[in-house]
Amino acid sequence: DAMVIQNPRYQVTQFGKPVTLSCSQTLNHNVMYWYQQKSSQAPKLLFHYYDKDFNNEADTPDNFQSRRPNTSFCFLDIRSPGLGDAAMYLCATSRDQGQETQYFGPGTRLLVL
């Protein structure tokens, strides 16, 4: 089945130690999104790629970066994780922008020690 896959499902890192979260999709969608969801909070968009064009949200900290080497893969890099970065990170894709359904992966739960 076509899907959005996130690895790993759980990630533990140390304060200040760089970490990379991975997302892949078999839907061949043009748009890929990264959301951060803290406990009991709404998912919050960090950034998205429309094909190779990177679109950063204004309030996304510089500590968060992203790479999309090809259509299928997108990575979230946290350069120096702080305790406040502990959250669920959700990857989503859509065929195009506009009124297009977003398909979500199961998320990666990040714990910062």
Next chain:
Amino acid sequence: DQQVKQNSPSLSVQEGRISILNCDYTNSMFDYFLWYKKYPAEGPTFLISISSIKDKNEDGRFTVFLNKSAKHLSLHIVPSQPGDSAVYFCAASAQGGSEKLVFGKGMKLTVNP
């Protein structure tokens, strides 16, 4: 500043009865609204949407109502089934859906057999 509010964190209903999930928004530029459903250990999945040119959209047991003057939308599930037990997220977008999705915090629905 929360632009999409789901003020009730949880709702419990009996199987066969109606479930009504409410959502309020503050941004008058929002013109496209969606509901997502999330089971534990899975990503959110799209359920139903409505454009601001309509006040009602129906899909099987699920109906979304939009009251633009009150900046309020609701999701009705009739009849409710135990498999509907999940967290439901309300989301909104501006510019006909081309702007980013803004999510509410979610509401946990429990349908008791």
